[in-house]
Amino acid sequence: MAVDTKVSIGAWQLANPIMTASGTFGYGEEFQPYVDLTSLGAIVVKGISLHPRPGNAPPRVVETASGMLNAIGLQNVGVERFITEKMAMLRGLGVPVVVNILGDSLEDYRELAARLAVIDDIAAIEVNISCPNVKKGGVAFGTDAAMAARVTEAVCAVTRKPVIIKLSPNVTDVTEIARAVEAAGATAVSLINTLIGMAIDIKTGRPKLANIMGGLSGPAIKPVALRMVYQVARAVKIPVIGIGGISCLADVVEFMMAGATAVQIGTANFINPALSGALVSEFADYLEKSGRQSATELIGSVRV
């Protein structure tokens, strides 16, 4: 097999474009029975904040047509315990690890990035400026181009790791935010985070989520995600990582044709925990059968 599945995010080279999305793959170890983790391009771990967070009250998830709403509220152990308790295990997994970070303030983001900058074996930082499920921070940075740029600058100033900015789809023009973070020094952008949604139980007359609103994910959002990836890939020169309802090989290929350099598998991990690993081999087969030498030939190859 002569096909080359490698792709690059700045100076960071991935063995293949298949990654797992933050908040959908635990810390990787839960999926070890089903996926040869070492075969994946990378895993992105659940968002880490400066201090531990309990997350939102239940119910936190609800199924919707071809999708689901979640309002987990970034439950996590905080950066200190992440470094002391989780990093040793993550190092042992044999897969590049991307750490997703989230703050309430510029200072939070800077401090998180600084703490992680000196930790070996973290391949990249993904900056969540787009979580819809926490009261302050998060999405506030992701919906304002100037604020998004300031977060990007703050993070890039303290780390030499690749910095991926995760963009919110809950904006009027996603390319404006993408261009702003590119100018501020981002290595790459990943998109989309979830779309804000809602569901009501008509028997009780109450929202189905305790948080009232939540983030919509799954196949239902794929066309929106694909459109945004396409738009952003044409607006910036940095690599774009495609996320949003990817559930099969054809979805991976579609996102890459639209301009994604790599993709993240999210909600689909919940339904088929073996999916990400299967996609790695299916992707290599696809390249070969479609007569391509390299994964990079696919990127942005859509004919319009």
Place this chain on the structure above:
Amino acid sequence: MTEAVSKVELHYLETGTIIANKRVGPDTWCMTVEAPKITAAAQPGQFVMVAVTQGATDPLLRRPLSIHEINKSRLGLLYRVVGKGTTLMAALPENQPISLLGPLGKGFQIKSSPHHCLVGGGLGVAPLLYLGQEIRQQRPDEQISILLGARTRSELLLLEQYEAVAPVSLATDDGSAGQHGFVTELLARKVRGKATIYTCGPTPMMQGVAALARQRNWPCQVSLEAVMACGMGACLGCTVERAGFADNDQKYVHVCKDGPVFEAGEIWL
């Protein structure tokens, strides 16, 4: 890729075969699936995530169902038809393949006790059959009682299966079978002395059972149900609040991985 690794519990993604899928009560069905790997690893109180559709995206998520029975390499799943997913499930024919993920979660702990008392209400009776069978096998000399409650006689499901394990006492809200009233009252009246309680059912019932167990110093294990996306600790969706923990990252535990069976005093029911 099915051999699990040390730190995680042993569970499998297994394509089983539907042996039977029959109606056993009003809106309630029992599906028997041939699934050798999952049945070999299962413990009472554990559950499986069932893919009710294959390749379709609506409904999207697997359904968590507790293991009702294990018979050699076959497992029984008792479920109520309440929505689109379970309606599709009820229509699945025999001999069809079905994808299961499991066995998942922490099941019942079976320790020596002079009297094992299984208290179930509604569809919460499901995990208690397998539990009763397992206690009978592991501790043949210890007393077992089964107390089952339902709204009405027709909702008392598969009684003969329970009666084959241990003496069964009944309570119905309308008095159409057994004691007229709640199963909690039955428990208060029938069980004296030292006992271990295992309960599964509607939350108000389990609250009543747990409160009585506290008064009488009975160890009590409760089996919870929750909406969940993954069943294996990744989505963090199926939260339940821990008893006596403040607003920090210790505040919640997860039904899929920390449960579904908890010590009653461990969580706020």
